[in-house]
Amino acid sequence: MFKKIILCLIMFSTLFLCGCGAKKENSDQLSEIKKRGELIVGVKYDSKPFGYIENGKLQGYDIDIAHLLAKRILGNENLVRFVEVTPSNRISKLNSGEVDMLVATMTVTPSRQEVVDFSVPYFYAGQAVMIRRGTSIKTIGDLNGRRVVIVLGTTGETSLRYFAPEVILQGYRSYKEAFAGMLNNRAEAMSADDAILAGFVMDHPEFMILPQRYTQEGYGVAFRKDAAAASLRYEVNNAIGELRKKGHLNYLKSLWLPQSSDNFKK
């Protein structure tokens, strides 16, 4: 009888341990995505040419990257669902679990690295200033004392406060609203990533980007700061390395930023 009880205890604890093992495996985000059969990616909807809607179609450099990651992870580039994010809400949408990752023109910065993890950079941008053609503004220093549009929570906001401390900032939540401020002459300049300003200039040649760049910033894919995301980040880093090596990142750059590719050499 005693032996039977011991045997039952051993069987019970083996089953219990196996159960724990399975649970641990489930907490791996990469396995969860594979089981779900769909990658959920937070992207911008108003940042041409990275993530934007034209003729009813969501498209851009970041959208292509997300499709390529779905192909790598799930074997099919169409197994991806997009969720709109903005600079103000993207980290909360990631950390609440609404999206698996962000591919959202997001610069890797030390303060953001405290709350999310990043992949290796897949694109390099720099802060720049956009003005209406014919205006007397020549450098970022000329922005002191003038009204300048930025999008709240972006590196454009931080950099402008640093480089032109006397600037009169006009902050907006989205690029669409910020650019409307320029169109309506509510400000004399807009400060943002050159790669994003390039999208506005493509459609509105009455504006131009000043030649100076006052930062260099790598865009990274963002993940939850969680051990469960480690293998997903590893897979994405490998994918980005391969895309760079095979020339796909350069191809995407020439596809989405054909006029300005000289500014985005790296």
Ligand code: GLU
């Ligand atoms: N790359 C900049 C940033 O991460 C601006 C673009 C954006 O916010 O989406 O702050």
